Amino acid sequence: MSFSAEQRETSLLDRIGTRRMLDAYVVGVAFLEGGVLAAALGDGRVAFVGGASADASRFVSVHDGACLSLAADLGGERVLTGGDDGLLASTDTAGETTAVANVAGRWVEPIAVSVASGLRAAAFGKTVRLFTRDDSAVGTFDHPNTVGGLAFDPKGRRLATAHYGGASLWWTKAGGQQPKRLAWSGSHLSLTWSPDGKYIVTAMQQNELHGWRVADGADMRMSGYPAKVRSMTWLPRGRYLATSGAEPVVCWPFHGKDGPMGKAPLDLGWGFAGVVTVVAAHPRHDVVAAGYEDGATILVQIDRAHPVLVKQPGEGAVTALAWSADGQHLALGTESGFVGRVRLSDWRAPT
Amino acid sequence: MNQIPVTVLTGYLGAGKTTLLNRILTEQHGKKYAVVVNEFGEIGIDNDLVVNADEEVFEMNNGCICCTVRGDLIRILGGLMKRQGSFDGILIETTGLADPAPVAQTFFVDEEVRRRTSLDSIVTVVDARHVVQRLGDSHEALEQIAFADVVLLNKTDLVTAEELTQVEKRIRSINATAIIHHTLRCEVDLDAVLGRRAFDLERILAIEPNFLSEDDHQHDDAVKSVCLRTDRPLDGARLTEWLQSLLAKRGQDLLRTKGILSIAGQDKQFVVQAVHMLMEGNFTKSWSPKENRESRLVFIGRNIDESELRRQFDACIA
Numbered sequence: 001m002s003f004s005a006e007q008r009e010t011s012l013l014d015r016i017g018t019r020r021m022l023d024a025y026v027v028g029v030a031f032l033e034g035g036v037l038a039a040a041l042g043d044g045r046v047a048f049v050g051g052a053s054a055d056a057s058r059f060v061s062v063h064d065g066a067c068l069s070l071a072a073d074l075g076g077e078r079v080l081t082g083g084d085d086g087l088l089a090s091t092d093t094a095g096e097t098t099a100v101a102n103v104a105g106r107w108v109e110p111i112a113v114s115v116a117s118g119l120r121a122a123a124f125g126k127t128v129r130l131f132t133r134d135d136s137a138v139g140t141f142d143h144p145n146t147v148g149g150l151a152f153d154p155k156g157r158r159l160a161t162a163h164y165g166g167a168s169l170w171w172t173k174a175g176g177q178q179p180k181r182l183a184w185s186g187s188h189l190s191l192t193w194s195p196d197g198k199y200i201v202t203a204m205q206q207n208e209l210h211g212w213r214v215a216d217g218a219d220m221r222m223s224g225y226p227a228k229v230r231s232m233t234w235l236p237r238g239r240y241l242a243t244s245g246a247e248p249v250v251c252w253p254f255h256g257k258d259g260p261m262g263k264a265p266l267d268l269g270w271g272f273a274g275v276v277t278v279v280a281a282h283p284r285h286d287v288v289a290a291g292y293e294d295g296a297t298i299l300v301q302i303d304r305a306h307p308v309l310v311k312q313p314g315e316g317a318v319t320a321l322a323w324s325a326d327g328q329h330l331a332l333g334t335e336s337g338f339v340g341r342v343r344l345s346d347w348r349a350p351t
Numbered sequence: 352m353n354q355i356p357v358t359v360l361t362g363y364l365g366a367g368k369t370t371l372l373n374r375i376l377t378e379q380h381g382k383k384y385a386v387v388v389n390e391f392g393e394i395g396i397d398n399d400l401v402v403n404a405d406e407e408v409f410e411m412n413n414g415c416i417c418c419t420v421r422g423d424l425i426r427i428l429g430g431l432m433k434r435q436g437s438f439d440g441i442l443i444e445t446t447g448l449a450d451p452a453p454v455a456q457t458f459f460v461d462e463e464v465r466r467r468t469s470l471d472s473i474v475t476v477v478d479a480r481h482v483v484q485r486l487g488d489s490h491e492a493l494e495q496i497a498f499a500d501v502v503l504l505n506k507t508d509l510v511t512a513e514e515l516t517q518v519e520k521r522i523r524s525i526n527a528t529a530i531i532h533h534t535l536r537c538e539v540d541l542d543a544v545l546g547r548r549a550f551d552l553e554r555i556l557a558i559e560p561n562f563l564s565e566d567d568h569q570h571d572d573a574v575k576s577v578c579l580r581t582d583r584p585l586d587g588a589r590l591t592e593w594l595q596s597l598l599a600k601r602g603q604d605l606l607r608t609k610g611i612l613s614i615a616g617q618d619k620q621f622v623v624q625a626v627h628m629l630m631e632g633n634f635t636k637s638w639s640p641k642e643n644r645e646s647r648l649v650f651i652g653r654n655i656d657e658s659e660l661r662r663q664f665d666a667c668i669a
């Protein structure tokens with residue numbers, strides 16, 4: 001791909017995209033098998049858009065309240081959602097929903113799916129529960145505070161959780177264990193595990209990131225954000241961690257021996273369009289999709305100066321972004337219920 | 352996106368907080384509320400949208416014990432924003448044992464909470480018969496009154512008229528700017544509780560704070576209000592510098608600071624709000640030409656040396 005200034009004039013969405021209004025806050029989007037796009041909404045519905053009949057959309061009322069999180073479920077044909085009704089649900093594109101677990105009075109916010117181990121994890125307040133493919137509960141991990149974020153390691157053998165005071169590392173196959181605590185004072189709101197398994201990074205209440213090297217627990221601070229980092233994404237092979245929370249897309253280098261320590265991050269994108277709210281890395285190339293608080297969305301490439309405009313400003317802040325597994329399709333959602341998708345193979349970049 | 356008004360209800364167990372909450376929810380006002388209750392709350396709240404909070408109080412990483420926020424509230428308010436359009440306001444009930452400071456500070460500290468919501472007022476329900484005793488044995492009861500924008504002096508039928516006067520005097524000595532309503536079973540016009548925009552301040556300081564004459568006796572707790580006034584314009588730079596250093600040094604004792612100030616060379620009112628050390632100041636509406644540009648600054652706190660504050664305030668006169 002390459003980029004030129006003229007491309008800012010019309011967006012990819014205007015030229016080769018499709019759009020839909022779903023009339024509720026878009027909490028998350030994910031591509032399923034067959035090119036169906038799933039969207040979890042703030043009114044408790046899950047929407048399936050496109051696929052075989054490109055214009056069809058199906059709405060399923062899943063949660064009695066708001067959806068809080070979404071992930072493609074194991075097998076890629078269902079979507080896993082957590083809600084503020086205490087329900088963790090798995091829904092297929094035909095609209096069939098099964099309750100994986102239900103804990104009344106708890107919010108089910110961070111969820112994670114490990115294809116490698118066939119496990120799914122969800123936080124019900126202070127308790128993280130682990131489920132197999134057939135919805136059997138195979139683990140319960142209690143924490144002193146509410147769990148804000150969780151992630152599996154690349155093989156799904158370990159699970160990391162973020163909470164007030166730091167992070168905890170659990171083995172997914174052991175019962176009755178004490179977690180390994182990674183302490184760092186403050187409130188840790190979300191967490192990601194690098195694709196090479198070497199690093200854990202949390203986003204904190206006070207507008208900074210905190211990282212640990214898993215091998216020795218070495219700390220790393222990544223600060224300087226004007227806003228809370230709501231979204232983190234690893235570029236292919238974990239070479240960079242791209243983040244929201246600033247006007248540029250801030251990318252921390254993780255390919256050296258000591259991760260980002262002592263190095264400056266790369267600032268990509270315009271740097272003048274307000275704060276980036278969501279980021280999503282392309283699965284194969286060093287390209288990041290970034291959505292802004294004004295609704296604009298761009299593609300930026302490491303080492304390239306000019307971004308490509310995916311979506312013009314409007315429709316409220318971008319709240320969700322996802323690539324299809326093959327990197328051919330990009331989808332986005334906003335707080336006002338706008339959903340758009342672009343098939344990038346339809347786009348011929350000027351050379 | 353509009354800012355959603357938030358009302359915080361505080362008060363000791365048994366004072367009538369839940370009665371008030373249910374009155375707000377059942378009265379025909381055509382408004383829908385999301386209710387955030389504490390996990391030890393009295394049961395029986397009849398509402399579609401009830402969220403359980405676990406009152407997780409977090410330190411803010413600056414090493415200061417008074418700088419705390421409600422981590423659970425940040426998360427809950429963020430989650431409720433995903434249900435945009437399904438409610439008109441948010442009511443937060445706190446436990447009887449809760450210090451209101453972390454709740455109020457949450458609205459100062461978290462950028463997203465500030466953008467999406469506005470703290471409308473803190474309403475404290477007190478039991479006319481027991482409040483004086485509570486003030487003697489409970490730090491939290493004192494803080495709840497000190498933080499209140501509105502006090503419902505409830506169960507007034509259980510005390511004599513003379514006792515009621517004494518109780519009200521006592522509340523006044525702690526918090527000179529709160530609006531006090533006398534109620535039997537929290538029967539108060541809901542306009543007196545909701546939509547107060549008390550944190551906007553203009554309204555509350557525009558009403559003449561009802562100050563007592565010199566207090567005749569000392570209290571162990573010594574939480575009191577001090578109101579400073581002047582008709583002469585203030586020097587903006589000196590005032591800001593003074594307030595910042597005062598709150599940095601004395602913020603743990605200064606529970607609330609509120610002021611509407613006339614700054615030399617400025618047409619607009621300078622409005623100041625602080626909870627402990629966290630201060631926010633903005634130029635708001637213009638002084639009207641007919642208006643007497645009187646600056647008023649109120650401190651509510653412990654160990655306040657009134658004459659020293661007055662001397663420092665006077666030193667800010669331009």
Ligand SMILES: [Zn+2]
Nearest residue numbers: 415417418628
């Ligand atoms: Zn402090």
Ligand SMILES: [Zn+2]
Nearest residue numbers: 524566567568
């Ligand atoms: Zn007295």
